[in-house]
Amino acid sequence: MKVEIDDVKCVAAGQCVLLAPEVFDQRDEDGIVVLLDDQPATESHPAVRESALVCPAAAIRLVEP
């Protein structure tokens, strides 16, 4: 799995950080998403998929083989 983020679309809701803190973080100054790991381990995949699904800005895109 490859994770792509659109930090222009991101609205700093932080839902992804709640679901997959090992993959996503937020910038301290404005809360915009920071991608910690663009090829997360398999055990993180369900949480990353859930993050993409609930992201209120549709700012997370997953490329899955």
Place this chain on the structure above:
Amino acid sequence: MNRVVIVGASAGGLATAEALRRLGYAGVITLVGEEVHPPYDRPPLSKQILAGQWTPDRLALRGQAEIDALNLDLRLGVAATGVDVAGRAVALADGDHLPYEALVVATGVRPRRLPGTDGLTGVHTLRTLEDAMALKARLRPGRRLVIVGAGFVGAEVAAVAQGLGVEVTMLEAAPVPLGPAVGDDVGRFLARVHLDHGITLRTGVSVARVLGEAGEVSGVELADGSVIAADDVLVAIGSVPNTEWLAGSGLTVHDGLIADRYCAAGPGVYGVGDVVRWHNPLFDTAMRIEHRTNAAEQGMAVARTLLDPGRPHPFAPVPYVWSDQYDMKIQIYGYLRDHEETAVIDGDLSGASDSRRFLVAYRRGDRLAGVIAAGVSPKLLRGWRALIAAGSTWDAAMTSAAA
């Protein structure tokens, strides 16, 4: 289960379909949408779209390839007109009948209108892409926009329009804008931000009628007889759930489709998003939430319950919403309505400083019910969200805030 019908092809309906596929459901999903557009995002309508920063193609919630991969029976541009709950079938405006094993009602809300404004050019509401483009086309420097209602939609449009050089007047019936929602102190603070940006704000006024000349809006007459001239009027006085098509179905409707803690509204019928009033066990309250984040989370919860009916999942979220106004991003976690006390945790709401940073906590009963913030660190805010999610008492939250 092999036949799911989802009525409503916006964020909530799409999330339900997507979650069903991700959880391995391989049966038929029919997704019915009254609008002709593939699922698109609404929060940017009053922000980036109105400001002209984005073109409409950026609103698509998913790319065409992602939509195709969901293998949907997609029915766009057609409304559902009725449901036979006992016979488990939905009737569509084009005459088609869709049998279902599970029905997801995700028909959302529409803006409330003012009487006597039909067909008057220059009177707007804001919910759809067409609404946003029509309003955007009219916002030019020097024109006069009157916004009826100083809620979040009204406030966001005011901020964008002012930035475009439009002369903005906001009218609000309550003495303090957003008072019932966020409390008078925060409401007054937000009102001051508008005034600082040159918006004319009149509170405690009610609109008697919208005036027009030759089919074109010319102004707004207030209850005291005074008239405010306008080139355009935006009516932003809340929303009405789209539940008319459920009339006579036996499903209970009362300002939204009534559902239990599992979002179940009847045999095989579930509600998702703005349209449903469900019982949120975290707050032990029936609530109807018109927030973008809630639609997606609720769609996912309902998909889980549909595929695992023996182990239904109560939907117990901490509601979240954000609002962009000028250079401020306001964020709210929790449920602030009916709060009994507020506490300023950070910042200053008195207006004595120019700072736009604040964090205010809300109490309902003995519980921490929610927080509203702007300009605080996301880590700090996540800590408050965790307290709300854990059902923290007010006293415990205040003690940890002081630590």
